[in-house]
Amino acid sequence: MSKTNALSHHPPPQLSPARGEGGESPERISHRAAQKDFRWDSVEMRPYKEDERALYKTITRQVLFSDPEMAGELRYFEVAPGGFSTLERHEHVHGVLILRGRGECLVGDHVKTLDTHDLVTVPPMTWHQFRATTDEPLGFLCMVNAERDKPQLPTRQDIERLRQNPAIAAFLDGKPPA
Amino acid sequence: MSKTNALSHHPPPQLSPARGEGGESPERISHRAAQKDFRWDSVEMRPYKEDERALYKTITRQVLFSDPEMAGELRYFEVAPGGFSTLERHEHVHGVLILRGRGECLVGDHVKTLDTHDLVTVPPMTWHQFRATTDEPLGFLCMVNAERDKPQLPTRQDIERLRQNPAIAAFLDGKPPA
Numbered sequence: 001m002s003k004t005n006a007l008s009h010h011p012p013p014q015l016s017p018a019r020g021e022g023g024e025s026p027e028r029i030s031h032r033a034a035q036k037d038f039r040w041d042s043v044e045m046r047p048y049k050e051d052e053r054a055l056y057k058t059i060t061r062q063v064l065f066s067d068p069e070m071a072g073e074l075r076y077f078e079v080a081p082g083g084f085s086t087l088e089r090h091e092h093v094h095g096v097l098i099l100r101g102r103g104e105c106l107v108g109d110h111v112k113t114l115d116t117h118d119l120v121t122v123p124p125m126t127w128h129q130f131r132a133t134t135d136e137p138l139g140f141l142c143m144v145n146a147e148r149d150k151p152q153l154p155t156r157q158d159i160e161r162l163r164q165n166p167a168i169a170a171f172l173d174g175k176p177p178a
Numbered sequence: 179m180s181k182t183n184a185l186s187h188h189p190p191p192q193l194s195p196a197r198g199e200g201g202e203s204p205e206r207i208s209h210r211a212a213q214k215d216f217r218w219d220s221v222e223m224r225p226y227k228e229d230e231r232a233l234y235k236t237i238t239r240q241v242l243f244s245d246p247e248m249a250g251e252l253r254y255f256e257v258a259p260g261g262f263s264t265l266e267r268h269e270h271v272h273g274v275l276i277l278r279g280r281g282e283c284l285v286g287d288h289v290k291t292l293d294t295h296d297l298v299t300v301p302p303m304t305w306h307q308f309r310a311t312t313d314e315p316l317g318f319l320c321m322v323n324a325e326r327d328k329p330q331l332p333t334r335q336d337i338e339r340l341r342q343n344p345a346i347a348a349f350l351d352g353k354p355p356a
């Protein structure tokens with residue numbers, strides 16, 4: 001079982017402390033305007049199309065806040081229609097706010113239907129996955145600790161155990177709830 | 179000069195760690211649905227109407243994520259049309275995303291016009307204030323460290339210095355930029 005995961009590598013801090021008041025240094029830009037379609041000025045978008053193990057599908061990541069003086073990071077993930085995030089678990093907690101569209105998520109033993117601005121908390125060591133189950137993208141903010149453990153991927157046994165729940169099996173197959 | 183501020187008291191942690199997988203304990207609810215008008219299930223709204231020193235006006239706070247295992251907190255503030263947040267500074271950094279409406283903010287020596295989904299970073303010890311300058315509410319997410327210093331309020335001398343900049347004086351008076 002691999003414990004590494006291209007989606008979840010902790011990005012190196014991209015910002016260094018501002019030197020004094022004003023915050024107009026290029027290292028810490030005080031105002032970054034929203035562009036069209038959930039992009040932002042001075043924020044790099046990293047796409048993840050599909051991996052050979054089908055661990056994720058058509059998801060992008062933009063790191064909105066990552067600062068050496070902040071203990072948390074805020075990222076924006078967007079899943080294209082039919083896409084999904086990696087099924088994974090880890091010790092660190094996720095605080096998620098749906099920013100765009102609708103979809104579903106698995107958190108532990110529960111499949112949840114998500115609407116715009118809903119909040120999702122993923123507790124430690126809890127299997128979770130987000131899916132864009134409608135014809136529009138599912139975009140969400142995710143707050144995490146800057147210092148955090150790497151995600152764990154499910155073993156075949158983990159998947160089999162999850163699939164014993166019919167609602168979770170349907171979710172993992174991208175089917176509507178029975 | 180008072181260094182305390184009703185708006186900025188650090189709320190006591192309202193959540194305790196979940197006991198195992200699933201996260202359905204009342205202490206850590208895995209899914210909280212968005213209600214109408216930027217309210218959320220199981221999230222208390224704290225209103226701050228106006229204080230006698232006119233330090234803030236018609237602003238509400240909702241703590242969306244505050245968890246003993248998260249180093250950051252995510253709050254949602256909403257300012258009614260014509261209202262404003264406290265003019266203050268502190269060592270801790272703010273990471274702000276405009277979730278609703280438009281407005282303006284002061285960050286250091288700069289007045290910025292804000293649109294929905296814009297990002298604002300407030301560096302350490304930088305005077306800042308958010309104002310709802312249109313006819314709609316200005317709502318924003320604000321990520322902070324869970325452990326943080328208390329805000330400092332401006333002295334008369336601080337205000338006088340800021341007002342030497344005509345754009346900042348107009349901003350503080352709630353007037354459109356010259």
